[in-house]
Amino acid sequence: MKPLIPSDATSKVLGAGTDPDREDLSLHDEILTRLRDHIVEGNIPDGGRVPERQLCEMLGISRTPLREALKVLASEGLVELLPNRGARVRQLSEHDLGELFDVMGGLEGLAGRLACENITDAEIAEIERLHYEMYGFYLHRDMHGYFRVNQLIHQKIVEASRNTVLLATYANFAGRIRRVRYSANFARKRERWGEAMREHETILDALRRRAGSELSDILFRHLRNKRTAAVEHLKADGMAGAEPA
Amino acid sequence: MKPLIPSDATSKVLGAGTDPDREDLSLHDEILTRLRDHIVEGNIPDGGRVPERQLCEMLGISRTPLREALKVLASEGLVELLPNRGARVRQLSEHDLGELFDVMGGLEGLAGRLACENITDAEIAEIERLHYEMYGFYLHRDMHGYFRVNQLIHQKIVEASRNTVLLATYANFAGRIRRVRYSANFARKRERWGEAMREHETILDALRRRAGSELSDILFRHLRNKRTAAVEHLKADGMAGAEPA
DNA sequence: GTCAGGTAAATTGAATGCAATATAATTAAG
């Protein structure tokens, strides 16, 4: 009866800025992004069911486009589709998380390698600036700020690779892991923190020298260390958290 | 033909509901796989429209599940969805192909690195066997056989990484590139062929020594060389091929 | 003959409807 599409539903607030020229940010992508954010931000418990009708009302759409979006999210690995049993938000085991981090490590290593081929001096200067900003947060023990700038640095390196396919793939995996980050914000241990800071020194150094293979190696190992911390954290948290059937 | 995806979550055989035994592979995945193969095998011209109704009849389904599959294929990068203008099979530019090969290189490099951590002696022996089999094809100038075994070796290395996420991601990108391979089967130049054979010697050597970082490097560069050949090929072929709007 | 304008057919995007399956609620038996 009511095709109640909120008049602001067409307003594109997401990414890439508002190109008056390029209008092709379709309604479907809008739904997809909103639903993805909804899940990534942890509004649905881990392993919990995704209530179609409820989300339909929330988004002001019918089931057809919602189910299309769910299929895409399933292919992205964010939810899993059980036959005749609907969608559940995918619960990551320690093993899954470990695999994801290793792939992230491979992608970041690749990004570093390619970045060394393409990065400009200005971009390196920008990353250096961020590096010292991050160092400041480290000294002040401001973990929140540190974490934010840290991610920004990694993002900058990926962008400097000048590879849009890599950029999209990286964003995809980052999204999957982000959900875990929301569920519990990585209380990084002190000793690991200092270690990570030293690793970032070597990252910057290799980047300055445009030492691609070397940077690739460093970045992979850097994420390997992050991986260990993350998996440990999930394990500890998993004990406290309730388990789904 | 044969999907070179071995046994991940998306591997399906094309049998319809005539399989009462194994029913857990959902109908949706079935449609998805069939449609993907249909496109990858080149039944629709590059950049051509994807006729919904026609495919519905071909697959014996209604538009709803077909459109769901198209959305997924779009997220995989195989087709692109134009608002109100339907789906077109995505035409890869030289630039796109180059980016894809670099990402493939990064993934294979990662696979090699992880394989060195996890591979068994038996698996190495198997790869050695394939290597010499491939060498035989090389000596006999049997490009078809060479190509087949070559892909198999790379596949084995990815499998030896023991990382299912990597395996699925690799399969995804391999699928995207496969379409280009169908459109014209890489007439590899002689000199490049010998070079590739030598590279494979070093790959095997590094694998035997479980030299992860080294193997990662070699594999990336190996794919870089493949990339150059592929892009050159697409460029030459693109001249002869029809151009899109 | 070419091009602009307008109308008709086709195609897309999304909502609704219906059969099939799973989940819950209830009842009956041990």
Place this chain on the structure above:
DNA sequence: CTTAATTATATTGCATTCAATTTACCTGAC
């Protein structure tokens, strides 16, 4: 009182339907 069986409800998967946009076709003016 607990547990198995049965019925009722809810949810899923897919087909059908409908409005909106696009594409093709046709007419007419220059």
